Amino acid sequence: MNVTITEEGNKALVSLEGRLDTTNADQFMKDITPLMNGTHEEIDMDCTNMEYTSSQGLRMFLMLQKNVSARGAKLVLRNMKPHVKEVFDITGFSHIISIL
C-alpha cells in the first residue's frame, strides 16, 4: 500500500495505491499518522488505485474518521473501485465515512 500525502493549505490530498490487508495495516497506520496528528480541515483521499481492503483496513479508516470528526474536520474518499466500495457498503461503513 503506497500512501502519498500532499498538502494544499488546510487541505491534505492523499493518494492510495495497492492492497490494504493485515500484513501492511500497521505500516498504513504509520503512513497516515501525519493526518491523525495534523490540523488539516479537510482530508481528500483518492482511492483510484486502491485494489483491496480487509476488515483491518476498514478499522484504520474508521480510526481516522473518528479522529477527524473529533476535531471537527472532514474526511472524503473518492473514486473507489466498485469491489472496494462494496466492502464499505456491506459493512455499513459508507454510512459513517463520506465516499464520493
Place this chain on the structure above:
Amino acid sequence: MYGRRSISNRLSRYVVLLCAGLLLVITLLVGAFSRTLIERGTISLASRELEVVTSDVERVVAEVERAVDNVDWFVQQHRSEEPLMYQATRELVEANPNIIGSAVAFAPGYFHGRHWFAPYTYIDAHTNRIQSIQMGNESYDYPNLDWYRIPMTQGRAVWSEPYFDEGGGNRRMATYSAPMRDESGRMFGVITSDISLEWLSQRMAESTLFNGSYAVMISERGMYIAHPDSSKILNQSIFDVASAMPDTMGLVIAQKMVTGMKGTGRFVDVNGLDSFAVYGPLSNGWSVMLVSSYLDTFFNLYVFNLIMIVLLIIGLIAMYFGCRRLIRRKTMPIVEFSNAAMTMAKGNFNAHIPEVKTRDELMTLRNSIEYMQRSLNEYITELKATTAANERFESELNIARGIQNAMLPQDFPEDGRFGLHAMVQPAKEVGGDLYDFVLAGDELFFLVGDVSGKGVPAAIYMAIVRAAFHFIGSLGMPIQDVVRQVNNCLNDGNKNCLFVTFFAACLHLSTGELEFCNAGHNPIVQVKPDGSASFLRAKPNLAAGLFRDFPYEGEKLHLEPGSRLILYSDGVTEAERADTTQFGEDRLLEWAGHLLPGVSASAATLDLYSRVKSFTQGSEQNDDITILSLQYGKQ
C-alpha cells in the same frame, strides 16, 4: 583415505608436471644450443685438421718435387753414363723416405741409340728392399704411358693421375715426372719419383675426428687417391659415389672439389645420414675432404642428453615422493581440522581443535574453526532458549485455541424441525470468527460473526462478542434489540476501534418466520425448496462496536420448509489460491445451487469447506473461515 585424489598427491603431481615441463623446455634449449656450439666447433676443428693434413701432404709433395729438381742437374751432366743413371735413381729413393720409386727415362733412341732406356730404382712391395732395374722393354713401352707422355707433351713437370704401375713398381702410386732438357733446351726424357698411395691413405686415416668420420683425397679428375675403403681407390671417382646419394649436394661438393675450391658443405650420404664435409685443394690439383655424419658428430651429445633425461626422470620421481611426503606432513592439521569439524557436526561442539604453530593459512583456518565453534555454541544456547520460549508460547496458544473452540457450541441439536451445523477454521491458532446458536422452545437464535483482524487480538475481542451475544440473545428480545444491546455493550471501552460484522437471526420453527438483523456482514445465501440459490441482500446497517445507540434495523423473511440458509465469513469468498484468484461469490452461489435436497446441514458445511480448500490448492489460508448451514423443515 583419498588415495590418488588427496591434496598431497594432487599437488605433488602438479609440481612434478610443472618441473617436468620446465626441465623439458630447458633441456630442449640447452640441447639446441649445445648442438649449435658442437656443430660450429666441429666444423672449425675439421677445418684445422684439413689444414694440417693438407700441409703434411703438401710438404711431402714439395719434398718430392724438390728432390727431383735437385737431381736433374746431375743427370744432365752424366746423361751418357749408364751406371750414374742408376745411381741417380737409387739416391733419390734412398735419400727420400717418401719416394718409393724413381726412374730416369730417356726418349727412344736418345741414350746411345737404345729404344728403351729407363733405369728404375724402387722399394719392393713384398720384400721392402731397394732394387734397381731397366724397365723399358716391349711389354713395358713407357713412351706411351701417361707419366712419360704427358710431361713430354706439355713440356713441364706434372703429377700423374694415380695408377697401378703394372710391370713397374707393381703398386698403386702417383708419379711426379719432370722433363729433362739438354743445353739447347730440347727434351730428352723425364725424371720421375713415385709416392705410395698407401702412405696417403695412412696419413688420411690418422685424420679422423670421431668414430665414423673419415678423410678422403681425390685427384684432379675426382678419382679416389685415398679412402678408408681401399677398394675404391683408383676404382671409383667421387662422382660415382655422389651420384648415388639421395640429394644433389654431394655432386655440388664434388664439383667444387675438382675445380680446386675450398669450403664446407652439408649433404645426405648414401646411407641416408645427414653429413657435413670440409674440403680444400692441394697445390698439385688434388683435393682433400674430411667427412662426418651428424649422427657421429652429435653422438656424445645424444649420449649426454640420454643420461640427462634418465637422471631428470629419476629426479622427478624422487621429487614426487618427497613433495608428497612433505605436503602430507604440512597439511596434516587439515585432516585433524576435518575430524574436529566432523565431531562438531555430530553435535559435540566442544571438540578439541588441534593447535597450529605456523602463522599462515592453517592458523587462519584454525581460528575460523574456533570462532565457528564458539559462535555455534552461543547460537545453539540462544536457539535452545528461543525454542523453549516458542514452545511455551505455542503451548499457550494451543491452550487458547482449546478455550476458544470450547466457547463455540459443538453439540448441534438433533431436531426433526431443522438441521444446523457450523464450523470455524482460524487462519492462525486462534481467530476472530465466531458462530453461536441458542434453541429456546420454538425459537432458534443463531449468528455468524467476523471480528476485524485476526489472531490473538481478534480472538480476545471475539470472546467478548460471543459472551455478549450468548447472554443477550437468550433474553428473548426482538432481534434488532439484541443487536443494539450487543453494539452498546461492545462500545464500552473500545478505544482501538475494533469492530465485528455479523448476521444474527431468530427462526420461529413452527411458522418459518425468520427475523434477522445484519451488522455489516456478507450477504448470506438462501436456497429455496426448489434448489435455487440467491444472496439475501439484507440492509447493511453498520458493523457493531463502532457507534453507540446506532439504530440497527431488523428484517423479516418467511422460510418454506425445505429451505436452506448458508451463513459464512469473508474467509470463504476471499479464499485465494496462488494466482490471487478468489473463491468469490459466484462460485459460492453455484455450489449452493447444486446442493441436493437430501444433503444434511453438516454434510453441506463440510462440503463447502472442502470445496474452498481444494480451490486454494494448499495456499496459505489468509483469513479465518466460518460456515454455518441451516436446513429448515424435514430432513
